[in-house]
Amino acid sequence: MPIVRDPLNPKLSMWHFLAFYLRFWREKMDLSLTQCGEIMGVQRGTVSNFEAGRRRPQEDHMRALDKHYGTGWLFQLLLWFARMAHDPDWGRQLVKYEQEAHLIKTYHGQVIPLALQTDEYTWSYVQAGTPKDFEAEMAERVARKKSFFDRGTDVEMWATLDESVLAREVGDPTVMKAQLEHLLAMADLPQVSLRIVPFKSGAHVGVDGPLQVLSLDGRDIAYSGAQNGGRLIETPGEVRELSVMFDRIGAKALSEAGSREIIKRYLESFQ
Structure with a gap:
């Protein structure tokens, strides 16, 4: 046929x-x-x-x-x-690449990366958005989180976050306390490396917005975030630029141990 x-x-x-x-x-x-x-x-x-x-x-x-x-x-x-060119289907393609990647390097200065969020934290951001169907949007995000952890140590995540992510109370104090506890638990996983860029580190290139660099078999691709979406980057030269930018942000970050301590300090404020 x-x-x-x-x-x-x-x-x-x-x-x-x-x-x-x-x-x-x-x-x-x-x-x-x-x-x-x-x-x-x-x-x-x-x-x-x-x-x-x-x-x-x-x-x-x-x-x-x-x-x-x-x-x-x-x-x-x-x-x-x-x-x-702009790809109106970039979001679906990004999810597909995330599922194929063996290493995900991600930086965010506003929100905890989706894979490291509690469902309650995720729901707070879903409700803050403007989707036509909140339940469908939530189900989609939960499925993306599950797809990451279902792969176990076959995929690594190197997450670098600005301290402002910890300072921003999302949901209510109960939601934020649980999220910080969850973040510490995620940082203990062998496939997760979590580092925080403290306020005292001063200016850094991460203020331009979130980014991801995903390592696939034989090549890397990148994602640069923006209002109303973002841009998927597949040109090797631009991908290298984003990778260097991630490294420059990381140079301002605390060690993994130091990052755990700063998370614990914020967690103490909810005790």
Whole structure:
């Protein structure tokens, strides 16, 4: 039976356009999925996933197609524009990358990272937002947390937080006390490294907003947060810049032991 795929809308994003064009050219050249996979050095199913938008191709795949099709830099440029353009589906793609990552480096100056939140803390932020369905939003966030811990030590998290995260009382005192206790428990896990940037450290580049760097098999991707969303970054040069920024923030942070002590000081205020 022929493979039936959901139709892609090339007007939706550059990623959809690239996926649409990959299939268009393969069929124009009268190639099967297997034959196209041999050109790119991947399996038949991977080509299918590229064309359906379920997976994203890399530079070497596009270079191989340009060489075989005689299209110069066409597919390599399409990949570059897809990576640079705004992707309205960035949130779903970020979740997918989080599930594939073996190392997640995250910085936040306003809120505790989702994977380290209690459900009550998470619910406070869900209610502070503007989703149409609070229960559905909460269920989605709880599922993301669960997907991290279900993997055990197969994925590490290096979390760096500004002290302001500890100072901001979220929910009520009971919620915040439980969250700080939970944060200490998370810091004791072998797959979690937690460090705090104290107020006394002064100015640092983290004031520009939250960021994540996710290490996948063979490459890193990054996420830069902003109001009304954020931006998923896949261009290697920009990813390296975000990784260096994470390290610069970390240079201002306390040690893991010192970070536990500052969390304990805030916890004492709720006793």
